[in-house]
Amino acid sequence: MGQARILLIVGGGIAAYKSLELIRLLARRGLAARVILTQAGAQFVTPLSLSSLSGDRVYQDLFSLTDEAEMGHIELSRQADLVVVCPATADLMAKAAHGLASDLASTTLLATDKRVLMVPAMNVRMWEHPATRRNVARLEADGVRVMPPDTGPMACGEFGPGRLPEPERILAEIEGMLTGPARSPPPCGPLAGLRAVITAGPTREPLDPVRYMSNHSSGRQGYAIAGSLAQRGAEVVLVSGPTALAIPDGVTAVRVETASEMYDAVSASLPADIFIGVAAVADWRPARRAASKLKLKGAKGPLSLSLVENPDILRSVGTRERQRPRLVIGFAAETNALDRHARAKLRRKGADWIIANDVSGDVMGGTDNEVSVYSASGSERWPRMNKSALADRLAGRIAVHFGRPGAAE
């Protein structure tokens, strides 16, 4: 790959020592690393060991006259092909998500126009805290790649997601980003200049650390729509529940598990011109998530679950008073009285179009779909077709709706 240059921001945390191994691996692949070390990072690794391995001085101070004279924060990112934050602490991610510029690392992240990879490492409770979930969703919606942390025993004695992935995996991710498509290929096509937010897949609502409630949604229809819109030049954010599908080219993905996380990720991704709710969002979640695995032993009689309602994402977007997307589309999966339910949903959810399908057969999780499209001006039945053909047809209709030239179906 030759001479690509990495700007490596080393945050604080017990995993910071692994950045030394990462620099070594990068050097072996001919990738030069220039290092910014945060104040917290310097509690865990020394500037001397980092600079011995990188063969360069280490940058630490935003207001140092010598640092700024030799290499200002703008120049640091200008000279890099990729910015990697490893380990990315909860604090650094929070700063970057909110655009704070209070030290050299956060200022550089705000000033950069290069692709950014964040490799988080933190205590499991910090990783799972709603604030961190929101920050990760915000960063992903901004186009930052956030590597999911490994799950396992942690230095703090707890078990769960939060461990820094092995340096070999981080290297593979870096190489993938360096050879992958550029951050913003010049958009062209009938939907260029429009931003679309799409939800897809199921949600998982945890009962305890090992069990959850979910549904059979595969995510195929939502992913196909995201891909079709991106192919036509739209900027697409795909907020996806757990699926086994590859992210379509040109689409920014935000991965979530629960309906509440999906709601937060969608809110963080707005404003947008188009919103399409394709996800099979769980209507309810267990009122409480047990801290440890629910046991059969000692249970007295049947277990009863108490469920509470999840936020309705489509309705919250469709009924927004400010910054409502210009086109809001929902899906309605019904097993009976399709027409009546679809029309009621159009009103209740504040949607412009409802795409209704009968899921009593093999649609959910299958490859084909047969839908009727409802709007204030009536309804139209589309023939049975596969989900990607349906996505193309819908993308064509959206282009026509926005009066875009060359908007062929």
Ligand code: C5P
């Ligand atoms: O009410 P129902 O679940 O049938 O509505 C389906 C539509 O509403 C889909 O577009 C789905 O993505 C969306 N929805 C949502 N949030 C929920 C439930 C459904 O966005 N909590």
